[in-house]
Amino acid sequence: MEAEGTEAGAARPGRGGAARDRAGGGSTRERLLVAASELFAERGYERATVRDIAARAGVNQALLFRHFGSKRALFGEAVARDGLEQLRTTSPDRLVEVMLSSMLTPPPDRDGHTTGAARYLETLLRSVGAQDEVTAAVTSLGADYARALAALSDTDDRALRADLVLSWLLGIGLMRVVLRKHPLADADPAEVTRLVTDALTHLLGGSAATRPPPG
Amino acid sequence: MEAEGTEAGAARPGRGGAARDRAGGGSTRERLLVAASELFAERGYERATVRDIAARAGVNQALLFRHFGSKRALFGEAVARDGLEQLRTTSPDRLVEVMLSSMLTPPPDRDGHTTGAARYLETLLRSVGAQDEVTAAVTSLGADYARALAALSDTDDRALRADLVLSWLLGIGLMRVVLRKHPLADADPAEVTRLVTDALTHLLGGSAATRPPPG
């Protein structure tokens, strides 16, 4: 009995875990961040458990806490990385269309995972209503987006108008990705983009911000 | 010791509970529905526990399950009641401004509870990301709103345009009530209404739907 108590270590001399082969390469810390990004986007903060995150990364649960200390800290790192990456890789005057297209182009079929740019918004949407500290982390990133959007207008209330633009993008994401409401959920992305950018043209004063995407 | 085991019944011969005095009158079932409406709006589906709902109603937890069977069923009844009430009491061509003003007028200060019309939207927003069956219940109500909004346009894609209007309203509520993002969170309601209705005028084809509120 005692010999079998240490079975895991003895029977598997290598350092690789069983489920780890399924997960991608990279360090343990990196795999945890990737798995956390995916699961937070799919289920939101509360429904993504640390056990599931560790399992997807092919890593023991305790390692998650050794690397990040708490679930909230892991959430903060994962969300900040995804969001800042999108902000850094797109110029402000294309932010609206990039966010719109990243929200529209991946066909929102069930359990079809989003990737890259759309993931941050999906995470935000699904995590709404979580603990205050979590929404605070998300809000600060949202402020970065609003700041970038505010550069597109030159009126006195440009910050307010930027918030309204961001509001609409969030609402569209809410309806499409989370609620999957028809007809918006499976509408033609080009037409949605046209309708929204047309209306936003009047809100932002007809600047280049709302020019239609090249597609 | 045994005599004290049944203390609650013996020491309090009346049928009233201790915390019930704080709760309003009405039947037990009614009190549970009211308490559930409030708590679901304040915290969303997952963070509002059946213990807290029963406590706010001044009612034993077990009675909640006797009356409604499950937490989900209670959520469905509470949300449907609030939402349908708003739909029934406002004409379609005033729905946009009513939803907007109910979202804007109660100053979103911390733990200031919303009431009536705004509660349904707040519940929806905070419950996003909950279990599938819950969002399904919420989605069906959202379909009712979209149907009412679709009556305001006469183009072929009026349903899609109505979804876009609803998207914007939801997004604004998300930013103001849940995320409390500035400057939108404490902007002048009249100015927000003006900006939004102006932009929506172009989206809906300049119908009476987007006429500014009387204030």
Add this chain to the structure above:
DNA sequence: CCCTGGTGTAAGCAGCTGCTTACCAACCTA
């Protein structure tokens, strides 16, 4: 050789969750 430190693991802890059970008291009818 022992020691030390980074990496990995199973097992468990306290606390909360939705929900159930077994019981109690008052009321209505016969």
Add this chain to the structure above:
DNA sequence: TAGGTTGGTAAGCAGCTGCTTACACCAGGG
């Protein structure tokens, strides 16, 4: 008085949560 129905209650159950602990492995170095 007997018996059923209604409304109320405390206690507990199984399951899940984030997080901790105690232990095993293997490298490098003195």
